[in-house]
Amino acid sequence: MANIQTLDPSASPLDYYGWELRRQREAHNLKQGQLGDIIFCTGSLIGQIETTRKLPTRDFSERVDAALGTGGVFSRLVGLVLRSQLPTWFQPYAEMESCAAYISTYQAQLVYxxxxxxxxxxxxxxxxxxxxxxxxxxxxxxRQRILERERPPLAWAILDEAVLHRPIGGREVMRNQLARLLEYVDHRWMRIQVMPFAAGQHASLDGAFNLLRFDDDPDIVYTEDIVSGHMTANPDTLREAALRYAHLQTAALSVEDSAALITRVMEERYGDRSQPEERAVA
Structure with missing residues (x-):
């Protein structure tokens, strides 16, 4: 007789997902291979997800819901499962981010x-x-699914020009990334500005920060250090952060000029694929 691993559904979202998948499959009198045939995957994958050895994807969850008629249970649950994979210190911010009505961010090193x-x-x-x-x-x-909602949060991102020039992942990855930024030029809910090198000193030389605003809860400021994140709703800190962000918006290029700069860097720095790939050194 096979040794069936017993899961504690209260241990984590992933354990609950695996436990519920097995319960629903057995309630439909299906073996792992049979369910796999229905949703176009292997029985082995079903077993790995049921025993938490592999993460479910959203596509997998949607196919399971359709096959077992579970009314979107797994499609809803997979969001919790994936969020639980974030670093523990980051999870509170991700939760707040998903509830925000307005997100504004300044990023000095990386794309948000x-x-x-x-x-x-x-x-x-x-x-x-x-x-x-x-x-x-x-x-x-x-996390990015919040931008795909029927009514996503209003968002404003200011990126230092250095973000455009730092070759994360190599030329092709960077070209695709800058092309992604340009997709938001005419976006209703998202605005992107670039802080140009020519601006010199500016209001956030100390580094990146995020401001989250909510319909019914206090605003927060979020910052990170090398090992953790920090949130505060302190009114004085919020006032200082809002003032700094207003100065950043004024010093940055306009949305239109920012798009022009992104396009120029994309073509001039990452457009010629005949040159050797540039790789970031960790």
Whole structure:
């Protein structure tokens, strides 16, 4: 008789997902291979997800819901599962970010996580040498779903020009990333500005920060150091952050001029693929 691993559904969202998948499959009198045939995957993958050895994807979850008629249970649950893969210290911010009505961010080193392509995000996350790069990547991509809502948060991103020039992941990855930024030029809910090198000193030389505003809760300011993130709703800090962000918006290029600069850097720095690939050194 096969040794069936017993899961504690209260241990984590991933454990609950695996437990519920097995319960629903058995309730439909299906073996792992049979369910796999229905949703076009292997029985082995079903088993790995049921025993938490592999993360479910959103596509997998949607196919399971359709096959078992579970009314979107797994499609809803997978968001919690993927969010649980984020670093523990980052999860509170991700939760707040998903509820925000307005997001404003200044980024000095990297493209903001909600705007990253999969290739760029993979290269960034790999520098931390994580145990589960695929899990972290899936979690970051899941965060971006808030921009796909019928009514997403209003968002404003200011990127230092250095972000455009730093070759994260190589030329092709960067070209795709800058092309992604340009997709937001006429976006109703998102605006992107670039802080040019020519601006010299500006109001946030100390580094990146995010401001989150909510319909019914206090605003927060979020910053990170090398090992953790910090949120505060202190009124004095909020006032200072809002003032700094207003100065940044004034000093940065207009949305239109920012798009022109992104286009120029994309073509001049990352457009010639006949040159050897540039790789970031971690």
């Amino acid at each position: 996580g909600l705007l990253q392509t999969e290739g760029y995000a993979r290269a960034v996350l790999a520098t931390g040498m994580p145990d589960d790069l695929d899990g972290l990547l899936a979690a970051r991509m899941e």
